[in-house]
Amino acid sequence: MSTRPLVALAGGTVFGAGLTVGGMTDPARVRGFLDLFGDWDPTLAFVMGGALVVMAIAWRIVPGMARPLFEDGFHLPTRSDLDGRLISGAALFGIGWGVAGLCPGPGFAALAIAPADAAIFVIAMLAGFVLVRLTEGKR
Amino acid sequence: MLPGFPDAAPLDGLVGGALIGVAAAIMLLGLGRIAGVSGIAAKAVGLGGSGMDRTSALAFIIGLPLGAMLIAVARGGVEASFAGPVPLIIAGLLVGIGTRIGSGCTSGHGVCGMSRLSVRSIVATLTFMAAGIATVAIMNALGLEVLS
Structure with a gap:
């Protein structure tokens, strides 16, 4: 067995732990951050800040690496253009995020905390993936 | 405790955020990939998305609730x-x-x-x-x- 799935499992596990420590598996906390004009809870900004600092360092390590530790090469997005799909997709996502206080990562992580609630969200999200795939075909 | 925001959890936020950053760094420096959950999830269920292999995509997604469970057990439950x-x-x-x-x-x-x-x-x-x-x-x- 390749080491890649084990590295991915480690990445996902640390990611899920971080989401939970940071309170992001609690929709009330996430909606509290989005409630900017009401009872604002800035916790999500600290989560984002902590993650951005670590990843800013990681990005500075990349140029000095010939290849990733467990993969033949880097496979990173190269696009820099702005288009309607990016904006409209992000807007739809943001509305859904606001409605229930869940985005994809916390949705999956919450399967371990409130399985029934999280499963409804995750199944609906996967249905959304299917709808886009059916409407647009393979992109 | 953050002055003016009694309900905020800035320290947990920073620590949790740093862990998320470490996780994303593992994916970037280890596998040369972006740790984008929506793209990886689409790949895991066979609907396009991330370019990583499907087994790795599935492993990453399974890790998310696994990590959450570890913290929930360690802390004796989490609010949600x-x-x-x-x-x-x-x-x-x-x-x-x-x-x-x-x-x-x-x-x-x-x-x-x-x-x-x-x-x-x-x-x-x-x-x-x-x-x-x-x-x-x-x-x-x-x-x-x-x-x-």
Whole structure:
């Protein structure tokens, strides 16, 4: 067995732990951050800040690496253009995020905390993936 | 404790955020990939998305609740209040459709892209944050309480 799935499992596990420590598996906390004009809870900004600092360092390590530790090469997005799909997709996502206080990562992580609630969200999200795939075909 | 915000958890936020950053760094430096949950999830279920192999995509997604469970056990449970089934379904559909059309979510655009100073990711993040803030403000103005 390749080491890649084990590295991915480690990445996902640390990611899920971080989401939970940071309170992001609690929709009330996430909606509290989005409630900017009401009872604002800035916790999500600290989560984002902590993650951005670590990843800013990681990005500075990349140029000095010939290849990733467990993969033949880097496979990173190269696009820099702005288009309607990016904006409209992000807007739809943001509305859904606001409605229930869940985005994809916390949705999956919450399967371990409130399985029934999280499963409804995750199944609906996967249905959304299917709808886009059916409407647009393979992109 | 943050002055003026008695409910905020800044220290847990920073520590949790740093762990998320470490996780994204494992994916970047280990596998040369963006830790974008929506793209990886699409790959895991065979609907396009991330270019990583499907087994790794599935392993990453399985890790998310595994990590959450470890923290929940270590802390003797974690707080969480969820919306009812109807808002969860509406939200899930919008999040699923929006993240596929917009090529990413809070992790891919928000954490990985913004830290790389990607213009697309910065614009996407500002857009979904503004949309989320507007949605909560409108729902509050209409008296729509979704969380139990």
